[in-house]
Amino acid sequence: MKKVIILTLLAIVGYYLIDVFAQIPFGVNRYEGQNVRDFYLEKSKDDLHVSNAVTSIVVNFRGFDTLGEVTVLFLAVTALGSILYRRREDAHKGVVFFSASKIVRSGAHLLFAPILLLGAYVFIHGHLSPGGGFQGGTIIATGFLLMLLAYHDYRVSHEILSVVESLAGLTFVFAGLGGLLLGKAFLENFLPIGTINFLFSGGIIPIIYIAVGFKVGAELTGLLYTMLNEKEYKKS
């Protein structure tokens, strides 16, 4: 009986999937007479006032894909953390490669703030210059990595990281839902678009990219911290 139900459900799902895919023309130019590249470039310049066309495609025209991408990263980090993270008393005693010299420690201390600033710059100016949330978040994680390698008693609070990450994810989703509430599509722009080439332009794109930057930075920092504090694997 159970198998019959499962097979029926699978058949229904398969029928509709095939039905949908059969309606997509294969090998046919659906944009006959209009060039998609020019369409995107013009749209991002005229309708959104975003000078970096890559950002406008990633966050606005393909914003739903980006939401999925962020979710994939979140799931990967969660899976890794659930395997490696253990709350123990000796968790912080695990040796990072070796204790760093004084020069390395001073240099890391000096470079930490500029690296964070660079990361923040990259994701705040994602709609004006190359880069964006993913790149900026990774740069921030690199800064934390430097501190983790230099000071082997450097601690990162998992609680703060999870709060930052959840808030950033919620910001992304609510920025998308805002468009839905105002009678537009999910993740469609609903804020004033401002002047092109200025910091306050592009509607919700900077907001979403700042959220993505915080999210990616928090996730990768947590990942590195968990991996570095994992104790040496003892072979039996």
Add this chain to the structure above:
Amino acid sequence: MILLIAIIIMAIILLAAAIYAIIQKDLLYAVIATSVISLILSIMYYVLQAPDVALTEAAIGVALTTIVFIITIRNTERYEGKKYIKVGKKIIKK
């Protein structure tokens, strides 16, 4: 012309690093070679006018992937194959 020569030199270094990463039995050196590959790739992306991808490659390929591999090597084995064995903190030939 100078750009072309630079790209050819970078491509040669890229290939050399890739082959070195495959044939090297010391996995730490192989990981550093892959990081060199990422560095040159990011320069090439920048030259080919894709600065977004270049930034991603520089941050993830050079820094994060390398460190994740190095942590993994530290927690598992440094040498490929069964020619060497780790006893305590020493590495001896079998």
